Amino acid sequence: MNQIPSNDQKEAMKPVKTPKVPKLKMPKGAKEPNSFLSNLLTVLVVLFLLTGLFSGLVSSGVKSETIALSELAQDVNNQKVASISVSGSDLTIEYQKLKPAPGATSTEEVAAVVKKSKKETDSSLTDTLARYGATAEKLKVVKIEIKDPSGALYWMGKLLPVIIPLLGLLIIIWFLSRQMRGAGMQAMSFGQSKARMILPTDEKQRVKFKDVAGAKEAKQELAEIVDFLKNPKKFFEIGAVIPKGIMLMGAPGTGKTMLARAVAGEAGVAFFSISGSEFVEMFVGVGASRVRDLFKVAKDASPSIIFVDEIDAVGRVRGTGVGGGNDEREQTLNQILVEMDGFEPTEKVIVMAATNRPDVLDPALLRPGRFDRRVTIDLPDRGDREEILKIHSVKKPFAEDVNLKVIAERTPGFSGADLYSLMNEGAILAAREERKKVAQFDLIRAIEKVMLGPERRSHLLSKKEKEVTAYHEAGHALISSILPHADPVHKISIISRGRAAGYTLHLPLEDRKMQSKKEFLDDIAVSLGGYVVEKMVFGDITTGPSNDLQVSTALARDMVTKYGMSDKLGPIALEGSGGRALFGRGVEDKEYSERVSAEIDAEVARIMSEARAKAEEVVTKYRAALDAIAARLVEVETIEREEYEKLVLAFGIVAKKKDIITPTA
Secondary structure: OEOOOOHHHHHHOOOOOOOOOOEOOOOOOOOOOOHHHHHHHHHHHHHHHHHHHHHHHHHOOOOOEEOOHHHHHHHHHOOOEEEEEEEOOEEEEEEOOOOOOOOOOOOOOOOOOEEEEEOOOOOOHHHHHHHOOOOHHHHHOOEEEEOOOOOHHHHHHHHHHHHHHHHHHHHHHHHHHHHHHHHHHHHHOOOOOOOEEEOOOOOOOOOOHHHOOOOHHHHHHHHHHHHHHHOHHHHHHOOOOOOOEEEEEEOOOOOHHHHHHHHHHHHOOEEEEEEHHHOOOOOOOHHHHHHHHHHHHHHHOOOEEEEEEOHHHOOEOOOOOOOOOOOHHHHHHHHHHHHHHOOOOOOOEEEEEEEOOHHHEOHHHHOOOOOOEEEEEOOOOHHHHHHHHHHHOOOOOEOOOOOHHHHHHOOOOOOHHHHHHHHHHHHHHHHHOOOOOEOHHHHHHHHHHHHHOOEOOOOOOOHHHHHHHHHHHHHHHHHHHHOOOOOOEEEEEOOOEOOEOOEEEEOOOOOOOOOOHHHHHHHHHHHOHHHHHHHHHHOOOOOOOHHHHHHHHHHHHHHHHOOOOOOOOOOOOOOOOOOEEEOOEEEOOOOOOHHHHHHHHHHHHHHHHHHHHHHHHHHHHOHHHHHHHHHHHHHHOEEEHHHHHHHHHOOOOOOOOOOOOOOOO
């Protein structure tokens, strides 16, 4: 399967690294949404534990039987009672220890029995027992002890059963009132800014221009902003006013956020970072309130920088009819425009924003006086890629064979985020194989993993499928080597990666900012190489070329409708670069007739037909080379560039050494 990584594919695979920054302090008393329930459960558990503990303490001791006073008087007369303890009206009676019956084997005494009773409160114990028939002579041999009931333990025993439940109830009421105050503070802080702040004294998160490789022109533009924040008097004296807003535009992963942080780091000012989507809430007016609060905090902390990432989330063109006249997003955008107009010339607050969709922004954002300075950040060239790789390799131990220049040459079209992912994947591969250093081989494999996905060696092909895949990829490689404007082959493999059963990696010798019509036509012919070979060699077609057909057909349609490369329709752009999204698919407003639409379809079919004929001609002429490449692939599964060039050289095919540039009138 031919794999020409498109920009869309690369953008979808970028792992953007977002720096962690400390959030602004929450208002005093504010709580997380789930803290109320957890605190209430905690209070209930503690209350149950205290109640159980107290119940255990109160009920601890020897359980005793309660008897009537008449029975007690009878036991006194029978000389069974040894002592009586009086505590208020409570009586504790200890009986005589009983001796074993005659003839028993044990000589031990039986333990004494303790019973409870209550006396009359208006008379003494002796008078009470006397009224129940106890004689004075019998009472004299009974030991009577009077205990003072006025001690602290007495009052604790009386009051604790009342105090503990009351105390638990008071604790629950206190927690509930605290939660109500927290909820009130949250409601009051709902419209406050959610921006994350990086202080100029935070060395761990401070970024400077030296930490951001590439983007030389963008750094030069932003250096003026740094100079203004450091020396504003120099600009004011000459009558110059620094731009209030700077719009950073570029593909995802090109370093827009890092550059904004680098401006704050170089100038040594506070940096407020927030995403465009964080302004918008389900309640009307919250976004505008957060905008006002953010600008107020930034003015109080001036000199400072406000950075709004993905501003297209709130800055899209107004009046599209989506959301009605009370659209929260539009209100938020209006408030941003008003706040930027409200800046005084002497206020040292710079607003920076980033987007990869500048075409959808509202014109009012980009007019002079707001985001009037636009800085475009392109994908890094070969030299910039090498510098970015050096930055990302600072903490990685490399083997002696690592050559970052070679890696930079093999990664055209990679963004800074792609290169970071590449270095990280290389280190992961080395660690997985229990090695202490990252080798060149790890980085080469990491390139393919970032572009195409991980290897699927467990996905075994049958003998027939392996042969079809080998011929398919050999067709791509052979046509790419023959056609003059196609890119040279770097690697061929029939090992599954991602969703592809095999792949052919061909990269340009030099970075290109523009592509010509001849290059597009050769690329389409290369994409159809697998389709043509399967039909010519096996007389049948598999599902393998499906992605090739999609890529090549889309490229042919772009040639006709966007780039004006159709001889029949002429230099006219019939479709824009973007459109609406409906059910996950792009929808374009066609501004041409059905007749022109039919002509476009005919032109696309003609381009595809001519490319197919060109591919068939190459395969027919160099059939022996095709068989040799396919046989070698079946044998070794992977062919690198050096081996491939030696293999095709035997059939008179010389590898490309430089790009062919054909001047046009």
